[in-house]
Amino acid sequence: MTVLAVASGKGGTGKTTVAAHLASASARTRSTILVDLDVEAPDATGYFPAAHATGDTEAVSVLVPEVVESLCTGCGLCARACRFGAILVIGGVVTIDQKVCKGCGRCVAVCPAKALKEVKMNVGETTRRSADSLDLLEGRMAVGDIRSTVVIEAAKRRAALAGASLQIRDCPPGVSCPATHAIEGADYLILIAEPTEFSIHDLGAAVKLGRERGIPTGVVINKDGFGTADVAGFCASEGVPVIGRIAFLRERAASGATATLWLQDPLIMDEMDRILSRALAGARTRSVS
Amino acid sequence: MITVSVASGKGGAGKTSIAAALAATLGAGCLFADCDVDAANGAIALGARINIREPYFAGPGYQIEPSACTGCGRCHAACRFGAIEPVAGSRAFRIIQELCERCGACVDQCPTKAITTFEKQAGELFVSTGRTGTKLIHAELEPGEDTSGKLVALVRKRAAALALPEATIVVDAPPGIGCPVIASVTGCDLVLVVVEASASGIRDAGRLVELILSMKRQSVAIINKTGLNASMDEHARRMLAEAGIPLAGEIPFDPALRSAEESNRTWASVACGSSDAVKAALVNVMGVITTLKEKS
Incomplete structure (x- = not known):
């Protein structure tokens, strides 16, 4: 299995649109799964209105502590152990903010009275769907939760079980923990940029993240001609190849608004094939263990 | 002091451009807090010159x-x-x-x-001055660092400490609905919801609206990139109406707005087909801010 991660730094440059097209192009010739790891704003499934569920929606949960009042001595060791500020002890009374808890279990392990028991808390879900020959897997964090990385890791685990020969990940924007978790384990990083100063600034951070993680990286210039900022010049200075270009057209912006795929547009689909072959040629080879 | 957080759910909906235009409209009484710390573009939008820089440590x-x-x-x-x-x-x-x-x-x-x-330095925090005098607090998280929510809280704390009592703080929130977004919206007086008039934009803004309502924040909305698809525009209006969020205005999709960024201006002062719509929306947002100030 080869894993391509589609990311960008800046949001709204066209990650999901490009990922959906790459996956559609790839599914014509090989078993492919599109994995939506933008779990706070999952939109990839929206490009496949005819997709139907092919498996259960699986809940993603973490184990969070609950106080057994009859056993608690109010010693406060749990609060001192918690690095996330999820436990407050006032006047010997322990209050746990389960929404802030990361479920590390440290408090449970340090409690001398064994007064903390763990319960499952739902943080999101993963759903498997199919659109013709393409498999889809969506991770979705519950609204109000902050544990996006837990949902991302659960979606990655479930995607790996699908056994597709190519996995295309639609990653979240930014370069902090959700993006890091989403690109971790990828064989090639496809960064989507648009010709604006905002995009180039954020692309710089994404290129740095890929380099630090040792993932070979290429850039697709989307909305080419929309602005005048020199993405190609930036890529040359960073030593990162430009592996594709998609011209800006108002009609494309309009069909993007309705999440409509351009599967009949040979200009787009040929470019997708070129991007795929360049990414696969540049992907790191997995050691077979 | 009034804090307005600009958020959208979806990335690329126009948060930073609208936040910068709002800051420019507010003028000298505004402090801009760029809380999109891992893709910070407020400094580019406002033409910031850095005055103070300090290292950020995330904890051991x-x-x-x-x-x-x-x-x-x-x-x-x-x-x-x-x-x-x-x-x-x-x-x-x-x-x-x-x-x-x-x-x-x-x-x-x-x-x-x-x-x-x-201990490893996880980023940097800046206090800057924009080209028209707006004071900015912004930060850059090191790629791969995992404490964006904590850095957001620090940016907001610093902004609040520097703000005069009559100031308005404009918070540019990151995309999504997770930890750094919650940190950007917590305790604010008003959320300016930027809805991109697209299927993805409306869906993501809908999740953001659900979050804002659960946090009991007052909000007002701008629909951006209208005119590409009439049914999407209508869908966006309906989503906001159902959530009970007043609409301050709609900004038609106009590639010419890009020229603002390229000519060192904000959307508030660029001349193009969408200028009047931008100004009208900002006037309405300013009206809400004025009412909030009178109440406080």
Whole structure:
């Protein structure tokens, strides 16, 4: 299995649109799964209105502590152990903010009275769907939760079980923990940029993240001609190849608004094939263990 | 002091451009807090010159001293994030920093105290002045660092400390609905919801609206990139109406707005087909801010 991660730094440059097209192009010739790891704003499934569920929606949960009042001595060791500020002890009374808890279990392990028991808390879900020959897997964090990385890791685990020969990940924007978790384990990083100063600034951070993680990286210039900022010049200075270009057209912006795929547009689909072959040629080879 | 957080759910909906235009309209009484700390573009939008820079430390990380590790594996068993692995060809274990949540559960279990802490600079915080005098607080998180919510809270704290009593703080929130967004919206007086008039934009803004309502924040909305598809525009209006969020205005999709960024201006002062719509929307948002100020 080869894993391509589609990311960008800046949001709204066209990650999901490009990922959906790459996956559609790839599914014509090989078993492919599109994995939506933008779990706070999952939109990839929206490009496949005819997709139907092919498996259960699986809940993603973490184990969070609950106080057994009859056993608690109010010693406060749990609060001192918690690095996330999820436990407050006032006047010997322990209050746990389960929404802030990361479920590390440290408090449970340090409690001398064994007064903390763990319960499952739902943080999101993963759903498997199919659109013709393409498999889809969506991770979705519950609204109000902050544990996006837990949902991302659960979606990655479930995607790996699908056994597709190519996995295309639609990653979240930014370069902090959700993006890091989403690109971790990828064989090639496809960064989507648009010709604006905002995009180039954020692309710089994404290129740095890929380099630090040792993932070979290429850039697709989307909305080419929309602005005048020199993405190609930036890529040359960073030593990162430009592996594709998609011209800006108002009609494309309009069909993007309705999440409509351009599967009949040979200009787009040929470019997708070129991007795929360049990414696969540049992907790191997995050691077979 | 009034705090207005600009958020959208979806990335690329126009948060930063609208936040910068609002800041320019507010003028000298505005402080701009760029809370999109891992893709910070407020400084570009406002033409900022950095006056003060300070390092940001995220708190200690953990590492295993190989010479002290006996390979008992208790840390490995205690870690729930799969962040501890055996080192090939050795007895020792190591911590995979990218997966480590820095909870410290491993430290308690190590019988030889082989797990030590280290501090690493995780980013930088800046106090800057924009080209028209707007004061900016912004930050850059090191790529791969995992404490964006904490840095957001720091940016907001610094902004609040610098703001005069009559000031308005404009917070440019990151995309999504997770930890740094909650940190950007917590305690604000008004959320300016930027809805991109697209299927994805409306869906993501809908999740954001659900979050805002659960946090009991007052909000007002701008629909951006209208005119591409009439049914999407209508869908966006309906979503906001159903959530009870007043609409301050709609900005038609206009590639010419790009020229603002390229000519060192904000959307508030650029001349193009969408200028009047931008100004009208901002006037309405300013009206809401004025009412809030009168009440406080």
